[in-house]
Amino acid sequence: MTQAEDPEVPERRPIVPGVASALSPLVRRIVANNPGPMTGPGTNTYLVGIDEIVVIDPGPDDPEHLDAIAGCGGDRIRWIACTHTHIDHFPGVAGLQERTGAEVLAFDSRDGLEIDRSLADGDVIEATEFVLRAVHTPGHASNHLCYLLEQERMLFSGDHIMDGSTVVIRPPDGDMAAYLAQLERLKAWRPRLRSIAPGHGYLIEQPIAKIDEYLDHRRDREQQVLTCVKSGTSKVPDIVAELYPDLLEELVPMAQGTVEAHLLKLKDEKRVKRNRKTWSAA
Numbered sequence: 001m002t003q004a005e006d007p008e009v010p011e012r013r014p015i016v017p018g019v020a021s022a023l024s025p026l027v028r029r030i031v032a033n034n035p036g037p038m039t040g041p042g043t044n045t046y047l048v049g050i051d052e053i054v055v056i057d058p059g060p061d062d063p064e065h066l067d068a069i070a071g072c073g074g075d076r077i078r079w080i081a082c083t084h085t086h087i088d089h090f091p092g093v094a095g096l097q098e099r100t101g102a103e104v105l106a107f108d109s110r111d112g113l114e115i116d117r118s119l120a121d122g123d124v125i126e127a128t129e130f131v132l133r134a135v136h137t138p139g140h141a142s143n144h145l146c147y148l149l150e151q152e153r154m155l156f157s158g159d160h161i162m163d164g165s166t167v168v169i170r171p172p173d174g175d176m177a178a179y180l181a182q183l184e185r186l187k188a189w190r191p192r193l194r195s196i197a198p199g200h201g202y203l204i205e206q207p208i209a210k211i212d213e214y215l216d217h218r219r220d221r222e223q224q225v226l227t228c229v230k231s232g233t234s235k236v237p238d239i240v241a242e243l244y245p246d247l248l249e250e251l252v253p254m255a256q257g258t259v260e261a262h263l264l265k266l267k268d269e270k271r272v273k274r275n276r277k278t279w280s281a282a
């Protein structure tokens with residue numbers, strides 16, 4: 001059932017880039033104007049806090065977006081925290097740091113992101129009104145962090161969990177086994193999670209149902225990939241053509257990455273084997 005058909009769910013207000021919307025007492029969201037097949041309505045930038053603010057994922061290097069963030073948080077922006085170093089999440093860091101002088105935090109300096117302090121799993125950003133805890137969640141990217149706002153039990157999930165678009169797992173930096181392990185780990189946090197604020201799309205208010213949906217989807221895909229290989233479809237492009245028949249041309253490399261990620265996981269489990277570019281049942 002889609003949102004529109006469900007009478008229990010109030011209609012969502014449309015996502016408008018550049019306009020701050022309050023999601024909770026402590027959290028505001030400004031969406032960057034970079035919509036697309038990979039980014040949904042655009043990258044979500046979150047401002048956490050009132051007197052001292054953490055900006056999560058400034059998004060692309062778009063002056064209008066950065067001005068909107070700075071205009072909303074002003075000199076109360078103390079920290080800029082990135083979920084990972086993909087191109088739709090971090091390039092705005094330098095421009096936002098210029099505007100605010102905030103400290104830049106992420107798992108590591110990589111892909112052109114320069115940080116002031118690295119965060120490992122469990123590290124916290126302590127503001128006067130709240131604590132934001134880094135959760136290392138490799139899978140989509142090896143340096144991916146989610147952030148948990150403990151006061152509101154809200155998880156900022158970056159591209160680990162999204163609303164609307166599909167998470168891409170592209171080896172070698174993407175790792176399917178790690179990804180699934182991190183989903184299971186978050187699922188076990190049930191009492192600590194009330195909502196998920198994703199890197200793209202709307203706030204997710206049924207976090208455990210969403211995580212279950214993700215796990216089911218991946219298990220189904222894995223089974224389909226295995227069935228393909230067992231039936232003699234041995235090359236990644238052919239498996240993609242079989243499993244994603246109506247895929248947009250520009251998304252083919254992403255689907256190939258995801259299929260390869262499934263195959264590598266199955267190979268580690270000794271359920272398939274690889275001979276150069278062909279795969280067969282083990």
Ligand SMILES: [Zn+2]
Pocket residue numbers: 038039043086088089158159199200
């Ligand atoms: Zn993204």
